[in-house]
Amino acid sequence: MADVIVVGGGIIGLTAAMRLRERGADVTLWTPAGLADTVSAVAAAVWYPTGITFEPRVLAWAAETYEVFRRQARDGVPGVLVRETRNLERDGATEEPWWAAAAGRVRYLPIGPPWTREVRFDAPLVEMGTYLPWLRERFERAGGRVVRRRVDRLEEALAEAPVIVNATGLAAGSLCGDPDLHPVRGQIVLVANTGVYVSVRDLGRPSTYVHPRTRDVVLGGTFEEGSWNTTPDPATRDAILERCLALVPELAGAPVVGEKVGLRPARRGGPRVEAEKWPGGTVVHAYGHGGAGMTLSWGCAGEVASLAL
Numbered sequence: 001m002a003d004v005i006v007v008g009g010g011i012i013g014l015t016a017a018m019r020l021r022e023r024g025a026d027v028t029l030w031t032p033a034g035l036a037d038t039v040s041a042v043a044a045a046v047w048y049p050t051g052i053t054f055e056p057r058v059l060a061w062a063a064e065t066y067e068v069f070r071r072q073a074r075d076g077v078p079g080v081l082v083r084e085t086r087n088l089e090r091d092g093a094t095e096e097p098w099w100a101a102a103a104g105r106v107r108y109l110p111i112g113p114p115w116t117r118e119v120r121f122d123a124p125l126v127e128m129g130t131y132l133p134w135l136r137e138r139f140e141r142a143g144g145r146v147v148r149r150r151v152d153r154l155e156e157a158l159a160e161a162p163v164i165v166n167a168t169g170l171a172a173g174s175l176c177g178d179p180d181l182h183p184v185r186g187q188i189v190l191v192a193n194t195g196v197y198v199s200v201r202d203l204g205r206p207s208t209y210v211h212p213r214t215r216d217v218v219l220g221g222t223f224e225e226g227s228w229n230t231t232p233d234p235a236t237r238d239a240i241l242e243r244c245l246a247l248v249p250e251l252a253g254a255p256v257v258g259e260k261v262g263l264r265p266a267r268r269g270g271p272r273v274e275a276e277k278w279p280g281g282t283v284v285h286a287y288g289h290g291g292a293g294m295t296l297s298w299g300c301a302g303e304v305a306s307l308a309l
């Protein structure tokens with residue numbers, strides 16, 4: 001019998017499994033799908049708390065995650081980059097954003113209309129197609145097990161371990177009856193990277209973002225509350241391209257190399273990270289990270305490990 005079964009193999013489940021293993025637990029991770037079939041694989045995966053409101057523990061998770069990814073980038077972990085980032089604000093804010101305390105050196109620059117301020121900082125960016133397989137392999141090399149398995153009920157895992165982690169993303173809504181969990185649909189377009197290195201985010205509504213990776217550039221985005229539609233929409237793709245090209249004209253002519261849709265696991269009240277006693281054992285919930293699963297992953301995983309052990 002494992003000490004802990006982590007149900008779900010997206011960034012939240014994998015990171016929690018890794019932290020649990022580092023603390024000496026016997027850990028098995030159950031996941032029904034390959035890494036490429038997770039929402040985590042769709043993410044632009046830049047460090048920024050999109051759609052998440054301030055809570056002291058969210059700030060602490062974000063700060064710890066920022067430090068871990070900066071360290072991983074320095075250590076040459078595959079898929080982890082750091083990009084200079086320009087946030088272009090439109091709301092006239094003059095105070096420091098709540099997340100700035102977690103983001104290293106943050107600078108505030110004047111800018112002309114329609115923007116009211118530029119906020120510049122360095123942000124980790126993770127190429128999930130490279131990083132998730134690295135993380136999974138690191139977990140397995142450390143003695144963790146990964147098993148292809150879907151649950152219809154969390155009790156199936158509780159029958160095989162005294163503690164389980166519920167890291168099932170959007171599926172947690174039905175698995176533990178949480179009415180606050182809901183999808184926020186995001187569509188992105190990928191173009192070849194023809195020489196762009198700075199991330200730019202225009203904080204209009206919806207926000208427009210351009211995140212250069214090694215070989216391609218992620219263009220977005222959309223934030224469609226309550227939509228379960230996972231099919232890319234051509235009109236949305238055209239609108240994203242138009243907005244992003246207006247923001248970063250150097251992208252003109254860059255060939256489109258892909259488009260993707262993912263459903264962010266958003267939760268009214270913020271991410272659910274807490275332990276709950278069930279008749280068969282302890283369930284540590286770790287879901288509802290919305291548009292910030294990468295941003296909160298390592299900090300959150302530390303708390304999950306503390307709750308579980």
Ligand SMILES: Cc1cc2nc3c(=O)[nH]c(=O)nc-3n(C[C@H](O)[C@H](O)[C@H](O)COP(=O)(O)OP(=O)(O)OC[C@H]3O[C@@H](n4cnc5c(N)ncnc54)[C@H](O)[C@@H]3O)c2cc1C
Nearest residue numbers: 008009010012040044045046151169186262292293294295
């Ligand atoms: C377009 C887009 C852009 C994004 N950009 C960013 C960004 O820049 N920065 C950022 O921080 N975040 C971003 N996000 C958000 C981020 O992708 C999510 O917060 C994160 O992926 C959530 O991770 P997760 O592990 O909870 O969920 P998932 O990745 O969905 O993983 C859930 C896991 O549970 C498994 N599972 C589901 N049902 C069952 C079951 N019945 N039994 C067993 N296992 C099950 C799944 O197979 C999967 O392995 C973005 C999301 C989208 C869609």
